[in-house]
Every structure is written in structure tokens, then in C-alpha cells.
Amino acid sequence: MRREEMERARDILGVTQDWLGWVDSGWPDGDPKPPLPEGCFALVPLEEAAAPLVRLIRSFRPHVLTTYDENGGYPHPDHIKCHEISVFAYEAAADPELYPELGEPWQVSKLYYQGGFTRERLEKVGAAMVARGLENPYVDWLKDRGPRSDRGDRTTTRVECAEYFHVRDAALIAHATQIDPDGFWFAVPREVQTEAWPTEDFELVDSKVPTTLPQDDLFAGLR
Structure with missing residues (x-):
């Protein structure tokens, strides 16, 4: 990098x-x-x-x-x-x-792990692609994804952020020596992502302030 x-x-x-x-x-x-x-x-x-x-x-x-x-x-x-x-x-x-x-x-006050690509997320986005007559880019990935590699049941916090996906994508593309803008990470059109999975997901690991689960805000209990 x-x-x-x-x-x-x-x-x-x-x-x-x-x-x-x-x-x-x-x-x-x-x-x-x-x-x-x-x-x-x-x-x-x-x-x-x-x-x-x-x-x-x-x-x-x-x-x-x-x-x-x-x-x-x-x-x-x-x-x-x-x-x-x-x-x-x-x-x-x-x-x-x-x-x-x-x-x-x-x-x-709070420690989170980023959730990443859970099986549920891959399946929902893949299904949305197929429903539009598009190729599901996650077929092979899901075949290799055993229970130990999935952490969907650990998700505590889903933050709605689809309106910022274009900013996220531009920041990723900025790593020109590592990211192909026509490659795997951009195989799913943004409108499909927005409809099928409009959140970024996290696991609340520790909190020094009172909190309730699930959450939709990393700063829940602090504002």
C-alpha cells in the first residue's frame, strides 16, 4: 500500500x-x-x-x-x-x-469489531443480483465459507449508511495499486447493495456505558 x-x-x-x-x-x-x-x-x-x-x-x-x-x-x-x-x-x-x-x-467508552461480509449478507446480496438477471459473484466464496468463518450471529449493531456508499467506494478505489475498479469488489452495482444490505455491521465487544442491544448507532449511550 x-x-x-x-x-x-x-x-x-x-x-x-x-x-x-x-x-x-x-x-x-x-x-x-x-x-x-x-x-x-x-x-x-x-x-x-x-x-x-x-x-x-x-x-x-x-x-x-x-x-x-x-x-x-x-x-x-x-x-x-x-x-x-x-x-x-x-x-x-x-x-x-x-x-x-x-x-x-x-x-x-466502547470497543467494536467490524462485521465484514457475513454469510447472510452474501446470500441476500447474491439473491438480489440473481433476481435482476445478473451473475452472483459470491457463489464460490459461499462454498468455501464454513461456520467457523462466519460471524453473523455476533452482530450487535447495524448502521444505516447506504447514502455514503459512493464515498466508501471512492476511498477504496484510491488504492490504485491494490484495487481494480472493475474487479470483484465492485461486481455488485451500488443500487443492488443499497436495496439488499444498506448497513455496515459491527459487534459491540465492550462498553463502559450502559447500552441496550441491538443498536443502530456506534455512539448509542454516549450522545
Whole structure:
């Protein structure tokens, strides 16, 4: 992933961004997979890798933290490492005995895992494609998707955001060296997605404020 592509995606989304400073681990390919490159993010010890995130949490003081689930969405080593340091930093940033040199402690109020593509979502969107006489791009993916790879029953929070799908797509396309605008991720027309599955889905993992489930807002209980 090129830095300028990430910066372009950031500008499209209208968000701020901080680089934590680690080296991309890459996607190991082969059977067996080759060893990860020395010094990459996935191999940095947990407490060392989490330190920049603890510093960022204490300076930015967010109320909500989102991250990958324990499988990284899919098992990319950097996604899994991101999950690990996020869960660790969620608690560590609030502990005055940990990293005292990194700023005043701050307790994030809620921790979510992003839901990703559940079987239910793939089936509904695929069926909507077939109903329009279009090819279902998820047939092979669903064949390989066993119960252990699905997390639909863990979904607690569905956020309506179809009106922003065009922004999401533009930010993804900004990663020109990694994303083909005519490829798999754009095989489903946006109007089909909007009708069949207009939400992004999350799992509430921990909350320091009273909440009720299900939710339609990551900031439920905080507003």
C-alpha cells in the first residue's frame, strides 16, 4: 500500500489520520507460507507495537474504538496484529501504571469489531443480483465459507449508511495499486447493495456505558 494512496483515501473520506510507524508485513503466499519479513508489523512484540496507539488514544481521546475481529476480517497478518494492539490499547490507555510517559490516561467508552461480509449478507446480496438477471459473484466464496468463518450471529449493531456508499467506494478505489475498479469488489452495482444490505455491521465487544442491544448507532449511550 502506497502512502500517497492512503492519503488520497483519507482526503476522500474527510478524516484525519496518524501513521503509527510500522512496516507492512505483506501477504505471505505459498504452501507452506514463507516467513514474514524481519522487522515487519506482525512480528513486533505486542507491548511495543501498541505503544503508538496508546499515545494516540490519550491525545485524541476517542469515545469509540473500532477494529478488526480476532481473524482480521480475513487472516492478513497485519489485520490480526491491528486487532491485537487495538484490544490491548483499549485497556492500556486507561491504566495510569502503563506507559506513563505517553500522556494522561484516557478510557475509551466502547470497543467494536467490524462485521465484514457475513454469510447472510452474501446470500441476500447474491439473491438480489440473481433476481435482476445478473451473475452472483459470491457463489464460490459461499462454498468455501464454513461456520467457523462466519460471524453473523455476533452482530450487535447495524448502521444505516447506504447514502455514503459512493464515498466508501471512492476511498477504496484510491488504492490504485491494490484495487481494480472493475474487479470483484465492485461486481455488485451500488443500487443492488443499497436495496439488499444498506448497513455496515459491527459487534459491540465492550462498553463502559450502559447500552441496550441491538443498536443502530456506534455512539448509542454516549450522545
